[in-house]
Amino acid sequence: MKFAKTQILVLLLFLPIFSFAQVLDYIDIQLNIFEKLDNKTKPLPNAKLKISEMGEVQADDFGSYSFKYPVRPNEDPILSIALLSDVHKTLKPLDGAIVLNPAKDKMTIDFFVVNVAKVSPQFKKRIKNLENRIASLKAKEELTQGQLIALNEVLVDTIMFFENNRKRLESEMNQLKENLSSLENLTAEQKQKIEEQNAKIEFLNEKVDKLTTDLEAALEKRYLRQNEYFKNISQSLLQYLQRVKDIRDQLPHIKEYFKIKGDMQANYNSNNQKYNKAFTKLNTEYQNYIEGVERYWDNKTLAKELEAVYKYLLTGVHLRQIYPLVNELNNEIRKSRPKKAEKIANEAYPDMVVNIRKLEKDVNKILTKLRLNL
Incomplete structure (x- = not known):
């Protein structure tokens, strides 16, 4: 009966959590x-x-x-x-x-x-051209939906701005022609004014077409760099998380290292080497990643949050826990003292569980923010 009550209690505790989620x-x-x-x-x-x-x-x-x-x-x-x-x-x-x-x-x-x-036909044509360019970028599947939305917004705003200016110039042109319509013969100066106004309109048309093309290329390049940074940041952080978990998970079994038979020695050394590789890569590149977020996300707050994650990882997890712990364990292993090694591992394990849990939460949070701001 006691087992049955425990089952019911567990179900009651978990059902509301599932519903709330x-x-x-x-x-x-x-x-x-x-x-x-x-x-x-x-x-x-x-x-x-x-x-x-x-x-x-x-x-x-x-x-x-x-x-x-x-x-x-x-x-x-x-x-x-x-x-x-x-x-x-x-x-x-x-x-x-x-x-x-x-x-x-x-x-x-x-x-x-x-x-x-x-x-106007000109405006309609430019919007149609923009739609075609966006469709082409979609087909490449290199930019996120958020990036395509942002790109479209910038280019639409640019087209609208120049369309307003084009209409203003055309209105001035029409007014000029209307004022001169009563004259039988236009002077050279009057003809020049009309030609200058036409030239302004033509220049504006060329300028908006060039600007939208250049803007599209620049933004596409920026967003591709942004995606590259996100890929590298997420890969390095998730790789480190996996390797530090491997270090954590071997602690309860450290005494097996001293057995002649078994895979513990090979696994222990392999895990340490993989951890060192993941840490070295991250430690070498993290400053560049922070600068990349500030530049390509154009978000200093987000860059500061990423920097805080790296600071906790490098100082709180690696420097204050992993590095001294592994050194202590290696020292006891070299001296063939399994009981001392086991004691050190058992004492370190609970804190490491807590620290890695916090790190994983922080990593998931910052990666979500970076992804949502792509």
Whole structure:
């Protein structure tokens, strides 16, 4: 009966944890839908939207819609929102996709749309070219969804900025022509003014096309470097975690090293060598990784958090525990003193379990933050 009661108690303790894990938290999200009109934007009232997992909704008279979105474990925090309109086209965010940040309680998302019938052929062509370039980058599968969204946003903003300037120049041109329309014969100076205005418009068209191409190339290069850094940072930290766990796990069995038969001697030496290799790689490169995060994530706070993880790993785990412990064990092994070696290992084991658990938690946390900010 006692065993049966223990089983029930364990089930009662674990069931609520499983249920709670289904939804970790909620994010309060406010959507604002704006329509681009010439050189200004205005809210798009009563816009109809389709939100993933929610279905169709409608914005209010001010083009806004607020809702709570659940954050679940082991799911990509990407929300998909489609504008239900035959007239309007979404410029940003890309594909109506939003990368959520589970660390935030509230998020405000701005949608920018255009009435396709009201935009200039030049603007329409540039947006179409941008869509094709984004599709090409997607096909390469080298950039994350968040990076593609950020790239699209920068390029859309650039195109919109130059479109506003182009419209202003065209308006000035039309006004100039209107003022001169009553004249039968234009003077050389008047003709020159029209030619200069045309040249400004042509120069602007060339400039925006070159700038968007250069921006795309620069951002793609930056994001690829960012991905490379993330890969190297995560690999080195996870590799170190595995090797330090190997050191930890051999402590309870250290007395077996002194047996003539068995694999403990080979395993012990192999684990130490693998640990040294992982530590040396990380110790050599960690400063470069911190600088890489500050540069390619453009996030000093995130770089400081990564630096704190390395500091705990290098000082708290390696310098204060692993290094002196292994030296002590090796000393007792050389002197063939199994009892002393076992005593040292048993005393060190509980603290090492706690320290590695903390390190693993810190590593997972910083890697999650780095990934969410890709």
